[in-house]
Amino acid sequence: MRRAIGLDVGGSRLRAGLVLVEEGAIIARHAASLGEDKSPARVVEAIASAVEGFGVPGVPLGIGFAAIFRGRDGLVANSPNHGWRDVPLGRLLADRLGRPFVLENDLTMITWGEQRFGGGHGVADVACVYVGTGVGSGAVVGGRLLRGATHSAPEVGHVKVVPGGALCGCGQRGCLEAYVGGRTLGESPDWARAGALLGLALGNLVTTLNPARLVMGGSVWLGQPQLRARTHETIRETALEAALAAVTVVDTEIGDDAGVLGAADLAAIGG
Numbered sequence: 001m002r003r004a005i006g007l008d009v010g011g012s013r014l015r016a017g018l019v020l021v022e023e024g025a026i027i028a029r030h031a032a033s034l035g036e037d038k039s040p041a042r043v044v045e046a047i048a049s050a051v052e053g054f055g056v057p058g059v060p061l062g063i064g065f066a067a068i069f070r071g072r073d074g075l076v077a078n079s080p081n082h083g084w085r086d087v088p089l090g091r092l093l094a095d096r097l098g099r100p101f102v103l104e105n106d107l108t109m110i111t112w113g114e115q116r117f118g119g120g121h122g123v124a125d126v127a128c129v130y131v132g133t134g135v136g137s138g139a140v141v142g143g144r145l146l147r148g149a150t151h152s153a154p155e156v157g158h159v160k161v162v163p164g165g166a167l168c169g170c171g172q173r174g175c176l177e178a179y180v181g182g183r184t185l186g187e188s189p190d191w192a193r194a195g196a197l198l199g200l201a202l203g204n205l206v207t208t209l210n211p212a213r214l215v216m217g218g219s220v221w222l223g224q225p226q227l228r229a230r231t232h233e234t235i236r237e238t239a240l241e242a243a244l245a246a247v248t249v250v251d252t253e254i255g256d257d258a259g260v261l262g263a264a265d266l267a268a269i270g271g
Contacts, residue, residue: 004059007064061101062101073091107136118253119251119252125211132219133182138154
């Protein structure tokens with residue numbers, strides 16, 4: 001039975017698992033808070049500690065990290081939750097780990113996990129959006145991950161829903177995340193507006209990518225029924241009719257395990 005290690009590194013917590021790949025089963029787990037110090041050195045050390053704790057140096061390793069990457073070598077262009085810009089995470093990890101690994105945006109790994117083992121299982125065209133502290137997204141098109149030229153596609157959280165609007169953690173204005181992310185809603189819980197803006201972005205995503213399945217997750221999405229209802233309503237109002245007829249919107253079936261499973265599985269097949 002093939003084994004692999006998967007890590008899901010978010011803005012505040014790290015989750016890791018030793019996975020039986022074919023079964024999609026996590027047989028050993030590790031979780032840790034990143035704490036207040038989110039410097040690159042501290043985060044890299046937390047990742048290394050989790051990996052080494054499993055005591056299986058020869059197995060494939062996949063890491064999902066909450067950031068916007070630039071290029072294919074693991075350069076973090078922007079990580080709003082960590083306060084990073086232009087950090088060579090791939091190189092730092094290579095120096096510290098001394099072993100091969102696959103590094104992707106956390107939602108890329110989550111999307112792959114959902115398509116392989118969760119709400120998108122068995123479907124070749126899947127979009128996945130998680131609404132938590134921020135808004136992350138990914139897509140599988142024709143059975144293959146959609147990465148884009150710089151490994152940053154598709155960043156739904158940073159599409160502009162209010163041109164020139166509120167300042168986002170990415171440094172630009174009017175992003176969806178600035179209105180729907182957990183921090184914003186905690187400060188100003190306007191669920192009707194948030195649901196309308198989220199539904200607008202998702203309706204356009206359905207029109208653009210034409211997925212057969214849209215998998216939704218994240219603490220804000222799963223915990224706010226009013227937001228969910230308004231979002232569903234707006235998706236129906238805004239998506240192209242032909243695309244809307246083809247898509248089924250579902251909630252995640254594997255929740256917090258999606259990123260760990262996706263990272264492990266993607267590493268096992270070589271990225």
